[in-house]
Each structure stands twice: as structure tokens, then as C-alpha cells.
Amino acid sequence: MRRRAESSGHIAVEGSIVMIDLDRFGEVVEERGWSEYQPNPATGLLTSLVESFLRKWHGVIVYGLDETRGTEEAVIEIPLVEPVELRRDLERIQRELNSIGVGVTIVAVKGYVLGKPARSRREAYTATPFRRYAASLLREAKRRGGNRLIIA
Template structure:
């Protein structure tokens, strides 16, 4: 699939993309701030921090303690997506308990393991990230608030 000289640093693992559903609508409805942690983004920030620490994941993009986390891309080397399902379901349940929907995709693929310089790189640096993003968008069009393991 890849020429060894270009991508010899790739390792198999899991790409996880997490995104709050209809975030701007929820913020407006509830009168929450977009520029500082609100109940949803603050909770997601804490949950992502614990999740990444537990699985020794590399946060590629989106983690923001100052403003709160709305979307995040994480890569976890040497872990199968199915192993993450209980923790991902728990993240979904925690956010649902405060009335916020969330869509999560965990896809098996090759991981780079280094933070992205910008949003575009975070979602397009590898074919696996692009596929994970496509799965996320498809799930959101269908209503979101789901966990997809691929």
C-alpha cells in the first residue's frame, strides 16, 4: 500500500475522531459560551484526557483546555478499535447524560503518532484519517449520536 521509504514510521493502530453533534445549535439554545469551557466542551476535554492517558493515545488535533474540546482526532498505536468500544460508549453516555449528542468513529489503520500542524492535516494526512472523516460525516448526516467501529 505504501512505499516503505516514505512511510516506514507508520504503525498499525486505531484512529479515533470524536465530534459533538449540532454544537453551535446547542450552545445557542442553552446560552453557553463558545469561547470558554461550557458543560459539554469541559466534560469532553476531561474525558478525552483520561481516555488518551489510559490508552497511551496521541492527540493529533482538537484538544483545547482553554476553550473546551468540541472535536478531536486521536491516534492509538497497536490497539484494535474493538478494544476501545467500552470506553467510547462511556464517553457517549456521559455527554448524553447532559443532553448533548456526540458522534465517534474508531477506525483501524496506520497511525503517524505526531500532532498535526492544522485541522486540514489532522483529517487528511493519511488515507485512514480521510476514511474516518468520511464515516463521521456519513454518521452525522444520519442523525449522529453514535459510536462506529470500523
Template sequence: MFPPRGFFSNLFVYIIFDMTKIKQIQEIEKKRELITALRILETLFILIAIFFMTIIHREEKTLTLETVEELIIFIDIDNFKEISEAQGWVPYKPNDITGTLTQLVTDFARKHTGEIIYGLDEIRGTEECMIRLTGALSHEEIQKDLEYIMNEIQKIGLENGCEATLSIGVARGPYTPVKPTGPYQWSKRLFKGQAQRLAHKALKKAKRQGGNRIVFL
């Protein structure tokens, strides 16, 4: 018994149609896979871009300190004991260097609406001090004013026949207020605040590098 007329031709058409349909499905699947791969790559590129932008932002914030909420500045005269002995200055009395530093620090704090939280001494002269600044602060302006203080102290030292320099440590907040428990507790309790400790660390780093410099942390 033979199949009806046209059976094989119709079967051939169906086979061709199915093969074409299979190819179309395969092409659609390939396109879907390609689109999925492209979307994954796009997501990866976005994540990588966000990662590097975060790193760059952190580096800029660390290096420039363009705008910060709080700043602690620790200033200290380098080798002041040796200078005093060489000059024959009486301890705990103002001399040209400590008296000038008192005035310069006072002017600096007044200009930047800062608070001198440690060390300023108009009666005996200022050998070291710590300043707290708050609000929107310009790194360039602060550094320029600190360099001016350093240059003025150097100038006074040369006028007195000695080499007088400053080391300065600068650190960002948060500031932790610390009250002394007695007349000799300032230096011990002062560095319990986070920003104070960082400023002290920056100052020591400036000292280790030879002094006469500003270190930001």
C-alpha cells in the first residue's frame, strides 16, 4: 500500500520548515546568550568604575583635606631645650621665640575661629600647643598660614643667632574633649582623644623626619 499522493512532498516541506524553525530558535538563544554576556560585562565595568572612583575619592580626601569637619594641629619647637641652654634663656620665662610663637598661634586661631586646647602660655611663653579648628576648612590656606608661622620662628631664631624650627602635626577629627583631673594631668590625658592622638602621631613623624616640616594624617 502506497502513501497518498503528495505525501513525500508535504513531508519534505514539514522537515524543511522544522529545520528552519530550529535554526531560528538556535539563533534566538545565541542572541539571548550574547545579550546576557554583554549585560554581565556592563555590570562588571560599572562595579570596577565605582571601585576605582571610591579609591580615588579616598586618596584625594586623605591627601588634600580640602573640606573637613574638624582639624587638630599640634605645634612644637624643635630642640628647644638645647636652644635655651645655648642662649642662656631662663626656663619658664618668655623669650623672643616662645613669645613670638604665642602671638602667632593666637593670631592663627583667631583668623580660623579656632580653639587653643593645650599649651598656649602668655606668662611663660609657648613651647608647644594644640589647636582645634572646626567647620569648612581650606587645606591650602591652613598650610600657607602654618608655613608662615614656621618662617617667622626661623627668622626670629636667626636674629638671635640660633636655628629655630617647628614641627607640626595635623589630623582630622572626631575631636574628643578631655578634662584634666589635676594640674599635671594635661599631657597624660590630652592624648586619649582620637584626633589628639593622630595629631601627636603626625608630630612625632615630623620629628623623625628631621623636624621643620608639616605632616598631615
């Protein structure tokens, strides 16, 4: 197990950073007449899938899990787990969302994880070089049409 101290006084360990984002969410909500402000079939399903994923892998939700409104995006850290180990569960999340006609882009990268929730959306996506890398992969995949799973 590799550890290193962060300047903020927190211990960081190697693990996986996972970012999940529903594709074209605004368009899908409008097309189907779903609510943006309470769980709809997509955000409710993603909330449930993320909660199950967190329990299985002992992950930490850094940002995005919202049971009140439904989850549109999530940033998750999982200490001491390689991204490749998560592949089957991430494929399952993608498959289940695709089965209701919703695209989702998922990125999992290896890096140091802090294991604590972010104070803001910006911090969730930029607090570490590994999160910035994952966020750049996510943006690029969405620009190329989305509905992709990237393990890096």
C-alpha cells in the first residue's frame, strides 16, 4: 500500500477516481417531459446504481450523489482499488442506463485519492492532478459523442 502526505495534512493513498455523467441530460429531460428537480427514471436509477457501487467497493462520494433531486453526475474515489477491477460494475451501470434509453459517460483513472467529500463542484473536478486528468478524459469523451467507458 503506497501512501503520501498531501500539503493539506490529509493522507492520500493510491486508488481509483471515477467520474460518471449522464449524456445530453437537458435534452433528454425536455424530450421525455421529465422533471429536473426531483428524481426521474434516469437520475433515480443512477442514484441507486451509485449507492450500490459505493457499498460494494467502499468508495467515497466526492461530489454529486443527490437523493432529493436525483443524480446527474458523480465523482467517486475508491482507495486501494485499481480501475480495471471496477470494469464489470461500471459496464453494468452503463448497460442499465442504456436500457432505459439514456447515455452515460464513465471515466475511471488510477491516482492518489483523498477520501473526503469536496466543498464545491470545482474542487471535485480539480483538487488533484488525477481528478483534473479524469475530468479532461470525461470532457473529451463527451465531445466525441459520449456513452463511453474509459479505464485509464
